[in-house]
Amino acid sequence: MRSLLMHAYYIAKKDLKEYYMKPGTISWGLLFPVVFTAAFLIKRGVYSAWVAPGLLALSVFFSSTSMTGSSIVFERRFGSFERLLLFPMRLIAVALGKSLGGTLFGLISSVISMTVIYLMTGATPTHPGLLAATVILTAVQASAFGALLAFLVRDPSNIMTTFNLVRLPMIFLSGIIVPVTQLPLVLKPVAYALPLTYSAELMRYAYLGQSGMPPALSATVIVLQAVAFLLLTDYIIRKSIP
Amino acid sequence: MTNCVCEVHGLTKFYGNFKAVDSVSFCVREGEIFGFLGPNGAGKTTTVRMLTGLTRISGGTARIFGYDVVRDGRKVKGLIGLVPDTSNLYSELTCWDNLIFHGEMHGVPRRLRAERAEELLELFDLRRFRNVKFRNLSKGLKRRLTIAAALMHGPKLLFLDEPTLGLDVLSRRRVWGLIRKLNREGLTIFLTTHNIYEAFELCDRIAVINKGRIVAIGTPAELRSRFSATRVIEVSFSPSRGPLRELAVMDGVMGLEGSGGRVKLIVQDSLAALEALTNYARRHGLSVESISLRGADAEEVFLNIIGGGSG
Structure with a gap:
């Protein structure tokens, strides 16, 4: 187990060194979430206090998925991904390492977004410990989701387009801008199937002390989704060996 | 065949209905440079990929230092190094960081990692490029660093897949010199090439592969003498x-x-x-x-x- 975690850590460390300055990572992982957050918070009031936690979840989600996606796509395109398969380790270390890199990048982004939120709304969390835990859980879940998506994309050159096809609708369907309870009936099942919905709800609870679904349920779903995404990524990596 | 460090029997690979490698058998002896010579598409790289765990085996068996490459894959990976036919290290990492990363992933202890990286930079004449990113190196330097990275954990068997592909004459000679030097120091080398002169120049024994089958095997002198009347x-x-x-x-x-x-x-x-x-x-x-x-x-x-x- 220790060896597995060490391998994952080394992969994550290498990814951060290599990909955190890539244009796609910076623009979609840092700039977009911060600008988006600032744009929604510019008008102060009750709505900005309500929307802010969801925007934090969105920032973490975009940052983590962008970082993981970039690292996998570049390595697949230039053939260096296969090098990871040559090391004497359990293959799941690759999925874990790639996700850990995205998680760390998501945490960096969360600090920036929380600062923006504080400066623009003065909002502080009701449950700071839960907020920290939620940020970490969201980053892990989003990274694993990004890794899975990156392996499912056949043409790596279209990765950000594909990512945004999946991510951008989530902004409107995950209860970030409009509460899930107010969505049309036909869209509600879609909202409950999206990973970002549960992060937004849990962050809202951590900030405001109330949310649209029980915090324990949100936390459980986030953890289960993170595990499922990791296992699926591992499965796809194994299947990709010709 | 007690000194076979790589023993292959009936190794076969199918891609769909296409048989890329057809019941290949050979033995790589300890301390030798074993050449795998064949034209493009002969099955050289597929064979190496099967032996190193990058491609699944359709049939046959392969043992490296007594370990089955499928069942004991992780043990085998700790004992071998692979230099693929393209220099595919991490482009945004420096030479130093690339070497250290390979040491970390192979479980080389921290102090030994730095020592080993220093030694390899010296051996491959890359010391002055220590802090240069991989993407900024010339083709020849990239090749040298890729070989160096494969040696970070001190493998006992090194697979070199087309090590001089696309290199100019000087870089090629330099890589040949390094291969000889590594072999003199006791490293067993499995070298695939489509370059007949490279195989005859470097190898102790050569297996010639064509259309997925081994068509001849022997020392360069034996292969020549087989056709001495030609x-x-x-x-x-x-x-x-x-x-x-x-x-x-x-x-x-x-x-x-x-x-x-x-x-x-x-x-x-x-x-x-x-x-x-x-x-x-x-x-x-x-x-x-x-x-x-x-x-x-x-x-x-x-x-x-x-x-x-x-x-």
């Missing part, structure tokens, strides 16, 4: 040459190339061939402008082996 006749006719198919069916003709009035024949019985050539010239009213007879060079030996399927 001669090449080059002849220029005037005003032009006659039909090539008549020459192709002559007794002892193993290979034939024609261009303009010039014909190159690879033959076993040179006297009979010369006589047949004279008759051919008379029959078609041709005069011989020039004619030469010589022994086959390495490339012609190779073409004969893969063409004739001897062995």
Whole structure:
């Protein structure tokens, strides 16, 4: 187990060194979430206090998925991904390492977004410990989701387009801008199937002390989704060996 | 076969219905440079990929240092190094960071990692590029660093897949020198190449593979002697040459190339061939402008082996 975690850590460390300055990572992982957050918070009031936690979840989600996606796509395109398969380790270390890199990048982004939120709304969390835990859980879940998506994309050159096809609708369907309870009936099942919905709800609870679904349920779903995404990524990596 | 560090029996690979590697068997002896020589698409890289765990095996067995490459894959990976046919280290990492990362992933202790990286930078004459990103290196330097990275954990068997592909003469010579040096220090090397001169220059033994099958195996001298009776006749006719198919069916003709009035024949019985050539010239009213007879060079030996399927 220790060896597995060490391998994952080394992969994550290498990814951060290599990909955190890539244009796609910076623009979609840092700039977009911060600008988006600032744009929604510019008008102060009750709505900005309500929307802010969801925007934090969105920032973490975009940052983590962008970082993981970039690292996998570049390595697949230039053939260096296969090098990871040559090391004497359990293959799941690759999925874990790639996700850990995205998680760390998501945490960096969360600090920036929380600062923006504080400066623009003065909002502080009701449950700071839960907020920290939620940020970490969201980053892990989003990274694993990004890794899975990156392996499912056949043409790596279209990765950000594909990512945004999946991510951008989530902004409107995950209860970030409009509460899930107010969505049309036909869209509600879609909202409950999206990973970002549960992060937004849990962050809202951590900030405001109330949310649209029980915090324990949100936390459980986030953890289960993170595990499922990791296992699926591992499965796809194994299947990709010709 | 007690000193076989890599023992392969009936190794086979199917891609769908296509048989890329067809029941290949060989043994790589400890301390040797074993060449895997063949034209593009012969199955060299697929074989190496199967042995190193990058491609699944469809049939047969392979053991490296006694470990089954499928069942004991992780143990095998700790004992081998692979330099793939493209220099694919991490482009945004420096030379130093690339080496350290490989040491980390192979579980080399922290202090030894730095020592080993320093040694390899020295050995491969890369010290002044220590803090240069991989993407900014020349092709030759990239190749050297890729080989160095494969040595970070001190493997006992190094797979080199087309190590000099695309390199200029100087870089190629330099890589050859490094391969010899590593081998002199006790490293067993499995080298795949499509370059006959590289194989004959570097290898202790060579397996020739074509269309997924091993067609000959032996030392460079053995492979040459197997075709020592082979001669090449080059002849220029005037005003032009006659039909090539008549020459192709002559007794002892193993290979034939024609261009303009010039014909190159690879033959076993040179006297009979010369006589047949004279008759051919008379029959078609041709005069011989020039004619030469010589022994086959390495490339012609190779073409004969893969063409004739001897062995």
